[in-house]
């Protein structure tokens with residue numbers, strides 16, 4: 001994602017990339033492979049999933065050349081805590097004598113779209129991928145699910161020197177299955193640590209584990225992420241096994257905000273202060289430099305009766321960037337950074353996380369209560385249980401129970417206020433949420449009731465949503481999760 005701290009490095013002109021000219025932009029002709037788009041911005045999101053320390057961050061580093069572990073605590077503990085992002089361009093060589101997989105490779109996001117090799121051939125850009133690096137630790141499952149919300153495909157990392165499956169191997173696979181993710185590539189990592197017979201035995205174990213799941217017919221690539229062995233096979237499969245995701249360029253823009261920053265250094269002079277920056281992923285539509293924008297819910301608070309109030313924030317786009325590539329327009333897909341005129345104190349320290357950005361008056365309504373049809377998983381995932389032991393069973397949801405609710409990039413607390421016989425739960429949220437309403441929504445809008453947030457009933461599709469429920473089982477902390485059936489209509 002565009003890291004505002006790197007903003008000074010953003011090249012505006014003559015950066016060797018395709019030119020984006022707003023005066024010639026015809027949005028109806030854009031595709032995720034248009035040269036002026038993929039030259040600068042990733043248009044496909046690929047997640048890395050799997051058990052803790054199986055090599056997710058290492059494989060992203062091998063593919064992109066960038067380190068996704070960026071936070072101090074993460075560096076100290078050597079585990080991923082927040083979602084990490086890194087972009088990579090995937091190239092194919094045009095020399096016919098070069099056999100697969102050596103004719104595929106990846107370079108960083110700033111690389112020009114045609115790179116000459118030493119033998120008279122050229123590496124030509126095929127895909128521009130944004131890697132979403134998920135944490136593998138069980139207590140960070142909610143973060144992993146936020147990442148799964150934007151994935152078009154996933155790399156499932158399985159360490160060759162451990163038995164399969166480990167708890168988060170099955171938990172992550174189940175999560176992406178529920179998100180309806182179909183394109184999964186399995187990476188049997190750390191193969192340089194094991195003998196061939198051991199690798200073969202684990203291959204059979206993996207085949208048995210994925211039988212009947214979304215990864216049933218997924219390719220299994222033996223890999224060493226540290227030695228970069230078989231990385232070019234991953235590049236090839238990303239081009240040949242994962243279709244270009246369909247994107248809606250024509251609708252009014254809708255971006256979920258995943259990070260936000262104040263990019264000013266302490267003590268900066270007033271006339272040099274820069275406006276707030278929001279990072280996120282556009283779900284549909286195109287945002288352009290100069291656009292008027294609105295952020296919802298925006299500034300939220302409570303009135304004298306304790307009711308939640310909100311005031312959407314309005315501003316203008318001053319700059320757009322994808323990692324270090326400057327953009328004139330941004331499309332659905334990889335993460336972008338949006339420079340605005342918003343007071344930077346409003347965007348400091350991820351304050352806008354969970355909000356959405358779009359054109360003024362064009363975003364969905366804001367809600368503090370949701371009604372959702374859910375289904376429970378039959379057994380707890382992520383814990384080792386003996387046989388048919390009750391510890392693995394998921395208990396029913398109860399009135400008054402507190403859940404964690406993920407809607408887009410928002411992770412909010414939610415209290416169940418009622419549960420119907422038809423597994424429809426009414427949930428009051430701790431945070432207001434602006435989310436997509438489809439079907440016959442019956443919530444009244446914020447404009448109609450400016451002092452109060454509405455109580456709405458709606459189907460959250462296509463906004464991904466899930467609940468996390470924390471349970472103590474024999475002293476072991478377990479996590480299970482629940483999702484609404486996407487096809488269900490609202491009341």
Ligand SMILES: Nc1nc2c(ncn2[C@@H]2O[C@H](COP(=O)(O)OP(=O)(O)OP(=O)(O)O)[C@@H](O)[C@H]2O)c(=O)[nH]1
Pocket residue numbers: 050051052053054055056057058059078079080134135136137157189190191192193223224225226227
């Ligand atoms: N020998 C060997 N070690 C590897 C390989 N890939 C990763 N590792 C090591 O495994 C450890 C964990 O790697 P990470 O990439 O941080 O694992 P992760 O899955 O991202 O970890 P979390 O995000 O914390 O779940 C590190 O010490 C890596 O150097 C590999 O191919 N071979």
